Amino acid sequence: MLSVGETQKILEKLNLPPDFLSTDSSLSDVPSDFDRQDEPWCDSTNNPPTKSIHFHPPPTTSPPGTPVKQSRLLEPETPRSSRPKLPKVSPYFPVLLGDPESCLPFPPVDAPSFGLIQEQLAxxxxxxxxxxxxxxxxxxxxALPVLFKVFSRYPTVDAMAVADVSELVSMIHCLGFQNQRAxxxxxxxxxxxxxxxxxNKRYRKLHYPRKLDGRDVGPSECARDxxxxxxxxxxHLPGVGAYSLDSWRIFCRxxxxxxxxxxxxxxATTQGxxxxxxxxxxxxxxxxxxLTWMWLKEGWIWDRHTGDLTPASEKMLRAAQRGGVAHExxxxxxxETSPVKKAVHGFQV
Structure with missing residues (x-):
């Protein structure tokens, strides 16, 4: 098991800040209105690492009495703070950051797989x-062509552990956030x-899957089954946020x-x-x-907010057996499986 000192040596080797493991992944978490933190894994000293506090000074303002700059027939210039801010665009992304069009092909429910990469890597x-x-x-x-190229170059945990950061950054440059990802x-x-x-060794993840979850587990504590x-x-792994945890729970746990x-x-041999x-x-x-597709395979309409289940109608099941294109x-x-659609339990068929 790694000690805090050994962990810090790994971070120093990768030029990472001391609080790298104390912050949640900016890539892996769904934005929320509350603070979320990753905590360190079990450590023989039982002492969490010191967290850094970053202070950003307020912008400077003109001293009192400074005349206001005039232009265009003495019309006051728009204050800098009120000017609309242009969106920041990464040159490595084909479109602005944000949710892409929520439209996916739904295979028939008797198909062997849905088509996610997680199914292949489960x-x-x-x-x-x-x-x-x-x-x-x-x-x-x-992402996927780059991912498989990286897996070809670094096929094992040991190979990835000794990867050259600059080489990996170069390989994934087109994805954006290449330094963080590498x-x-x-x-x-x-x-x-x-x-x-x-x-039988579990670690806390604050506010996952619900707000306040994990607060009763110590920062350096391992919970047993x-x-x-x-x-x-x-x-305990860095960069593991809600998306990573959800994927791992569904396919690997x-x-x-x-x-x-x-x-x-x-x-499975356990009863129930x-x-x-x-x-x-x-x-x-x-x-x-x-998960909508998986529940349909069992004959249920699944509520993504609550997890509640509603029996799917015969018409809905017939549509699910044909498959089609779905949008959120x-x-x-x-x-959508035909030109004539009718709402059924939140779906159209």
């Missing part, structure tokens, strides 16, 4: 977490080498805990076993679409 949780870092704020069509990938690999996620407090096996051989419950994916309420639109509207997925 048995390799390290690569799945790296994929979530690449996919955040980036379309799959842009450093997080290498940091995850280096910590994974000595403290990988394992059964019999402990009912909210904590997670991968919360049951296998890690030895409850089943995959996320669908295959091989309920797959982890059935308790996840993700914010990411593709994960929401996937007012929080519900609209499945």
């Amino acid at each position: 048995h390799d949780p390290f690569k799945l977490l790296i994929a979530t870092i690449f996919l955040n704020r980036t379309r799959g069509g842009v 450093k997080k990938c290498i940091s995850i690999a280096q910590i994974w080498q000595t403290n990988p996620p394992v059964k 019999e402990d009912h407090r909210v904590a997670w096996e991968i919360a 049951d296998e890690l805990r030895g409850l089943a051989t995959d996320w669908k419950g295959t091989g 076993f309920v797959p982890e994916w059935k308790s996840v309420l993700p914010q990411d639109k593709e994960l929401r679409a996937y 509207e007012d929080g519900n997925w609209i499945l």
Whole structure:
């Protein structure tokens, strides 16, 4: 298990600030109206690292009595603070940052897979977490070719742990946020080498999945499986926010805990076993679409806000069996399969 000193050496090697592990990923979390923090993993000293406080001084103003600059027939110039701010655009993104068009192909419910990269990487949780870092704020069509190129160059945890930061940055330059992404990938690999996620060792993640969750778990504490407090096996890794945690819970957690051989419950022997994916309420639109599809396979309409289930009508199930194109509207997925549509439990068929 890493000590605080060993952890700080890893951060210094990657030119990361001392509080890097105390802040949540700007790439992996859904924006919220409350502060969210990552906390360090178990450590033999039981002392959390010191957090840095960054102070930004207020902008300077003109001293009293300074005449106001006039222009255009003495019309006062618009104050700088009231001028509209132009959006910041990254040259590496094809479109402005923000949610892309919420429109996805829905395969028939009897199809073997939905088409998410997480399904392919479900048995390799390290690569799945790296994929979530690449996919955040980036379309799959842009991110995935780069992701597989990186996996080809760094196929294992050990290979990624010794990756050259500048080389990795160059490989993923087109994705934007390349410095953050590269450093997080290498940091995850280096910590994974000595403290990988394992059964019966969970760490706190403040305010996940609900506000105030994790506050009753100490910053340097490991919760065991019999402990009912909210904590997670991968919360000690840097850059692991809500999107990464949701993906890992849906596709990897049951296998890690030895409850089943995959996320669908295959091989489960525990009486009354309920797959982890059935308790996840993700914010990411593709994960929401996937869970909508998974519940439809079992004959249910799923409410993404509450997790409540409503029996799907026969007409809805027939439409789901054909598949089609769906778009998200007012929080519900609209499945379009024919020119004539009728609303059914939040869907159109």
